[in-house]
Amino acid sequence: MSDHQHLIGLLLGTEEDWPTAFEAIVRRLGTVHDGTGAAHQYDVERITVEPFDLCAKPRYDLVIDRLAYWYYHPREWLKKAALMDDVYLLNSPFTFQSMEKHAAYCAMLRLGLRVPDTVLVPYKNPPEHAKYAYTAEKYNRPFDLAAIAERLGYPLFMKPYDGGAWVGVTMIRNPEELQRAYDASGQRLMHLQKAVAGYDVFARSLSIGAETMVMNFDPDQPMHGRYSVSHGFLDAATGEETVTIGKLVNAFFRWEFNSCETLIRDGVVYPIDYANACPDIALTSLHYYFPWAIKALIRWSVFCTATGRRPRLDLETRRFFDIADRADLSYGEKLQAYRGLANEYFQTEAYSDFCASRLPHLDEVMLDWVRGPDFDRLLVDTVRSTFPPHEHDHFIAHYRGLLEMWKRDEENRLNR
Numbered sequence: 515m516s517d518h519q520h521l522i523g524l525l526l527g528t529e530e531d532w533p534t535a536f537e538a539i540v541r542r543l544g545t546v547h548d549g550t551g552a553a554h555q556y557d558v559e560r561i562t563v564e565p566f567d568l569c570a571k572p573r574y575d576l577v578i579d580r581l582a583y584w585y586y587h588p589r590e591w592l593k594k595a596a597l598m599d600d601v602y603l604l605n606s607p608f609t610f611q612s613m614e615k616h617a618a619y620c621a622m623l624r625l626g627l628r629v630p631d632t633v634l635v636p637y638k639n640p641p642e643h644a645k646y647a648y649t650a651e652k653y654n655r656p657f658d659l660a661a662i663a664e665r666l667g668y669p670l671f672m673k674p675y676d677g678g679a680w681v682g683v684t685m686i687r688n689p690e691e692l693q694r695a696y697d698a699s700g701q702r703l704m705h706l707q708k709a710v711a712g713y714d715v716f717a718r719s720l721s722i723g724a725e726t727m728v729m730n731f732d733p734d735q736p737m738h739g740r741y742s743v744s745h746g747f748l749d750a751a752t753g754e755e756t757v758t759i760g761k762l763v764n765a766f767f768r769w770e771f772n773s774c775e776t777l778i779r780d781g782v783v784y785p786i787d788y789a790n791a792c793p794d795i796a797l798t799s800l801h802y803y804f805p806w807a808i809k810a811l812i813r814w815s816v817f818c819t820a821t822g823r824r825p826r827l828d829l830e831t832r833r834f835f836d837i838a839d840r841a842d843l844s845y846g847e848k849l850q851a852y853r854g855l856a857n858e859y860f861q862t863e864a865y866s867d868f869c870a871s872r873l874p875h876l877d878e879v880m881l882d883w884v885r886g887p888d889f890d891r892l893l894v895d896t897v898r899s900t901f902p903p904h905e906h907d908h909f910i911a912h913y914r915g916l917l918e919m920w921k922r923d924e925e926n927r928l929n930r
C-alpha cells in the first residue's frame with residue numbers, strides 16, 4: 515500500500531488565529547486512509563515571500579491564500595504554481611483578479627439573480643495617461659449623474675467597482691450627497707446601485723469547498739457583534755435559495771473559499787456582494803462558527819489532496835448561460851439547475867461520503883482541542899492583539915461564553 519505525504523501551504527497577512535487553529539488540528543488529525551486503503555499524512559507550513567524561479571517546483575500540494583488580494587508578488591507566485599505545477603489553490607488567482615465585483619454582478623445578472631439595478635459611471639478624475647485628453651475630447655459623452663440616480667431611485671449606494679472592506683462605500687439619499695460622493699471618488703471607478711432599503715435580514719454565507727454556512731449578519735454592529743448565533747432565522751425555502759446562490763457564484767468562478775452577502779426583503783433574496791474570495795474568518799469575527807470554518811477548511815483540503823481532485827482553471831460559463839437563456843424555466847427552476855452544476859463541480863456527494871467514512875474523527879479532535887488549554891490561550895492572545903487593554907477582560911469573557919455555547923451544542927450533536 516502506498517503512502518502519501520502532503521504539504522499544505524498557508525499564504526498569510528497579519529492573522530495568527532485561524533492559522534494556529536488549522537495547524538493544531540491538522541497535526542492532531544493523524545493518518546487519513548482513502549478508499550483504496552492508501553495512507554495520507556499531512557503537514558502545514560506558512561509560505562514565505564522570496565524571489566522564485568518560474569521553473570522551481572513548489573513543495574505544496576494545496577495552498578490557502580489570504581494574502582494575494584493585496585500583495586501581488588505572491589499573487590504571481592500563485593499563478594505560476596497553478597500553471598506550471600498543478601498546485602491546488604483556494605482560490606484561483608485568475609478569476610479573482612479579473613472577475614472583481616463588477617464582473618460578478620454582470621455574470622449573476624445574466625444568470626437571472628436579483629442583483630439590484632446597478633450603473634457604472636466614468637471616473638470623476640481622469641486616469642493619468644498621455645492619450646487621455648485627446649480620447650476624452652473625442653469620445654467621452656457628457657452625462658447627467660443626477661438623472662441616473664433619479665432613475666435608480668434614492669436611497670442608493672455608491673461603491674467601488676472592485677471594492678472590499680467597505681472602503682469608499684457611501685449611502686446616498688439625495689442629489690447633494692450624490693455629487694459630494696462622486697467628487698470625492700477621484701480616480702476610483704464607481705457603481706451606483708439601488709439600495710435594498712428596509713430589508714428584513716442580512717444573510718451572509720461563507721462557503722468552503724462543498725460546504726456553505728449561512729449566518730445572520732448585522733453590518734451596523736462593530737466587527738465582534740456582526741454575526742449572531744441564530745439557527746432558524748430564514749425559512750427553509752429562503753435558506754436553500756441563499757445557499758444555492760452562494761454555491762452558484764463559487765462554482766461559476768471556481769472560488770472555493772468565499773463569502774456571499776444577500777439582503778432579504780419580503781421573501782426576495784438580493785445578492786449585493788459576493789466577490790469576497792478568501793474572506794475574513796477571524797476567531798473574533800466568527801466566534802461560534804470558527805470551529806466549523808476550520809473543520810471545513812481541513813475537510814476540503816484533505817478531500818482535494820487525498821482523492822487527487824484536479825484544480826480547474828477553466829470556466830464553463832456556457833453551461834450556466836445555456837440554463838440562464840432558457841425562456842421556459844422559471845427563476846426557481848434555473849436555481850435548481852445551477853445547483854446541479856454546482857454539486858457536480860464541488861463533487862458534493864463524493865465529498866459527503868469521504869467526510870463520513872474517512873474523517874469521522876475530526877469532530878472529536880476539534881471538540882477536544884476547543885475544550886483544552888491551547889485553544890483558550892489562542893482565544894486570549896487573539897483578544898489581546900485585537901482590542902485595546904481596557905476591553906480585554908470584557909471580550910475574553912464574551913468569546914469564552916460564545917465558545918462555551920458551541921461546546922454544549924456540539925456535545926449534544928455528537929451525543930457526548
Ligand SMILES: Nc1ncnc2c1ncn2[C@@H]1O[C@H](COP(=O)(O)OP(=O)(O)O)[C@@H](O)[C@H]1O
Nearest residue numbers: 630671677678679680681683708709710733787
Ligand atoms: N444595494 C444595497 N442595498 C443595501 N445595502 C447595501 C447595498 N450595497 C451595499 N450595502 C451596504 O454597504 C455595505 C458595503 O457594501 P458592499 O457591496 O458589501 O462592499 P464591500 O465589498 O466593501 O464589502 C454592505 O455590507 C451593506 O451593508
Ligand SMILES: [Mg+2]
Nearest residue numbers: 679680775787
Ligand atoms: Mg461586503
